[in-house]
Amino acid sequence: MSEFPHLSRRGFLTRSAAVGGLITVPGLLTGCTKTGSGNGEGSKLEQLKKQGYVKVAYANEAPYGYEENGKLKGEAPTLHREIFKALGVPELKPTFSEWDGLIPGLQAGKYDVISAGMAILPERCAKALFSEPEFISPTAMMVKKGNPKHLTDLASAKKAGVTIGVMSGAVEKSYATGAGIPEAKIKTLQKPQDGADAVKGGRIDAFVLTGISLNWLAKTNPGVEVTHSFLPVLNGVKQYSPGGAVFRKGSEELRDAFNRELKKITSDPSRYVQLIGQYGFGKDTIPPADLKTATLCKG
Numbered sequence: 001m002s003e004f005p006h007l008s009r010r011g012f013l014t015r016s017a018a019v020g021g022l023i024t025v026p027g028l029l030t031g032c033t034k035t036g037s038g039n040g041e042g043s044k045l046e047q048l049k050k051q052g053y054v055k056v057a058y059a060n061e062a063p064y065g066y067e068e069n070g071k072l073k074g075e076a077p078t079l080h081r082e083i084f085k086a087l088g089v090p091e092l093k094p095t096f097s098e099w100d101g102l103i104p105g106l107q108a109g110k111y112d113v114i115s116a117g118m119a120i121l122p123e124r125c126a127k128a129l130f131s132e133p134e135f136i137s138p139t140a141m142m143v144k145k146g147n148p149k150h151l152t153d154l155a156s157a158k159k160a161g162v163t164i165g166v167m168s169g170a171v172e173k174s175y176a177t178g179a180g181i182p183e184a185k186i187k188t189l190q191k192p193q194d195g196a197d198a199v200k201g202g203r204i205d206a207f208v209l210t211g212i213s214l215n216w217l218a219k220t221n222p223g224v225e226v227t228h229s230f231l232p233v234l235n236g237v238k239q240y241s242p243g244g245a246v247f248r249k250g251s252e253e254l255r256d257a258f259n260r261e262l263k264k265i266t267s268d269p270s271r272y273v274q275l276i277g278q279y280g281f282g283k284d285t286i287p288p289a290d291l292k293t294a295t296l297c298k299g
Contacts, residue, residue: 045087045254048112053091054084055111059099063216063279064117064243067094075276076115079134080245082275083261103127106248113258114246124246125297129255131262133242133287133296138229139175140211142199142218145225149205153230154179162205163187165195172208175232175239196221210241215280229284242287242296 048054058065058077065074072094081092092115097105102114106128120130141151141164149160157164158181165187166172176186187204189195195207200223207214211229218226231238245262247255265272269283 044112044251045089045257048084048254049088052089053093054089054113055093055095056080056113056115057095057097057102057105057111059102059116060096061099061116063212063281065115067096074117075135075279075281076117076245078276078279079262079265080113080115082265083258086261086264087257103246106246109248112247112251112254116246117243118246119241119243120293120296122297122299125293127249129247129249129251130293130297131244131247131255132259132266132293133240133291134244134262134266135212135242135281135285136287136291137210137212137241137243138284139172139208139232139239140214140229141206141208141227142196142214142221142224143206143227144199144202145223147225147227151206152227154181154208154232157181157206160205161185163203165189165198165204165207167192167195167209170209171239171241172232175234176208178234179232192217193221196224199224212280212285240287240291242291244293 056077058067058072058074060066063074065072065076067073072092077092077094084090084092094115095105095111099116102116102118103124105111106114114128117135118124118130120133124130141157143149143151149162151157151160151162154176157176158179163185164176164181166176166189168188168190173186173188177183187198189198189207192209192213195204195209196217198204199207200221211226214226218224231240233239245258247258265275266286269286272286273282
């Protein structure tokens with residue numbers, strides 16, 4: 001087994017979209033035609049610099065990449081805009097795609113990069129190139145304001161004998177059972193808002209999800225709070241659930257240039273938080289320096 005597991009909720013569940021505004025981009029919902037790849041990715045980057053934009057795809061999922069009123073917002077577009085600007089490509093031209101169509105659209109040349117917070121999974125690595133991790137997704141729990149059960153992680157939930165909620169089909173259930181929480185104490189919910197409502201209504205004591213998603217959800221749900229994030233352990237291995245940008249096969253030089261600028265951001269916690277802290281990302285979501293895509297792709 002790899003030292004760094006690759007399981008992520010993005011392998012199990014599509015998150016709901018939210019609203020907001022940040023980066024204004026023309027033609028947000030229009031399709032993109034294929035551009036030539038040049039004679040290598042060195043020339044591809046030069047082509048992008050010359051044309052002044054890069055075509056990116058998003059799946060309309062907050063807080064990762066979504067739009068409202070012609071404005072693109074979220075972790076991935078914000079981070080990628082900063083990186084491409086540093087590479088001399090000042091504009092993102094986005095295309096919306098359903099989640100399952102993101103990689104096929106990339107392979108077909110409809111866009112150059114997937115900017116959607118996609119999890120780095122071996123089966124995806126076989127089809128496309130991933131950047132180094134741009135975030136990890138530690139787990140957290142949503143509880144009533146004041147945290148009356150004094151919960152800190154799954155071990156504390158087991159000890160307290162509380163009832164927790166998890167999303168249907170999501171990996172958090174395996175984390176809970178792996179921590180020894182009985183099936184009878186685990187309730188399945190269909191969408192994030194159901195979890196928040198169940199906490200507020202007292203039907204569960206805690207809703208378990210990524211801290212990123214819960215912090216976003218808490219913004220529109222008074223009366224709850226989110227615990228500090230933690231890394232679940234499954235079969236003795238910490239669960240980091242990392243995500244990154246995605247490029248077409250053959251785009252190694254472009255991907256490597258992207259990685260060099262990404263490292264400058266992930267190596268500077270203040271800059272990282274300044275850029276994407278508004279979306280629920282913080283120092284606890286910065287990938288460890290030794291967490292490498294090459295390892296994650298091996299599975």
